[in-house]
Amino acid sequence: MKIGIIGGLGPLATVKFMEMLNERLKNDKNVEIIVINDPTTPDRTSYILNNKKDNPVFKILEMVKKLELFECNLIVMPCNTASYFYKEITKNTNIPFINIVEETVKYLNKNNIKKIGLLATEGTIKSYIYKELLDLYNIDLIVPDDKDQEIVSSIIYDGIKSNKEIDLNELYKVINDLKNNGSEKIILGCTELSALNKIYNLNNEILIDAMEILADSVIKYINHTN
């Protein structure tokens, strides 16, 4: 079984996702991992907020083609915002593709969660990729207000992506605000935040990690196929 990973979105998230997979696979000799890691892929949020910026879909599709060359059985992409391009990706390949956003929403539905907070990039929030799916399951979405979203975006871009120090208290403040606004649980809906969780073990029961869900989905797929 060859698992193909569209990587570099961002690179830290990619390697943390590889760690998550490894914890579950435990060096399974029957599984091969192919990662095409192209961090030069244009920023997804930049394009979603301003279509005049470079479109990341071209580099994403290039990575898909490369994974096809390696005859992968499954493709995954540890990036929530890039799921905006899900339809383009699945139109351009016959290889099964697991969508991190879809898997996370299905998880929420399965666990009867009705009010969900979302920590994500502005691109993810403003493109409604979570909202559209959540609406199908009648799950209410609670997003940070503008001030809190600025904090989240800064943590992602000025902190994690820039490899600079992060004030976790700022993140906890946003989490508390979402909780106080009625969130039963809160999605870590940016894989950089998942990477942060992996490094610092935020260990907060209210958090649902979309990247961990994606890793679980890969294992389910492997087991189902075997």
Add this chain to the structure above:
Amino acid sequence: MNKTIGILGTNFNLSTAFVNKIISCTKANTDQEHIKMNIIISNSLLQKKKLNSIIKKLENINTDYLILTFNNQEVYNYLKTITNIPILNNYFDLQDNSFIYKIIKLTGKESI
């Protein structure tokens, strides 16, 4: 200069730890400043038929350098006969930070 490194590994833990080290040691304010990598982790990498196939594919997708995250002199010697892609190491030691800095420099990036 935007070089791409190919990483061949037989052990998932080691290969992932190595990739993590490269990323942690690369100076970058944005995702786009990091190194492009094609990473293949497979238990059957030590078989010649498998190596032939993988190397051909890595050549097709413009891999500039190869790095092995395992130690096997026979495989190293064989690889040298089947590809012109420069192989940066014939011995792998995860603790060798100087090798990480060498890779970062070769790919045109800066290290922290």
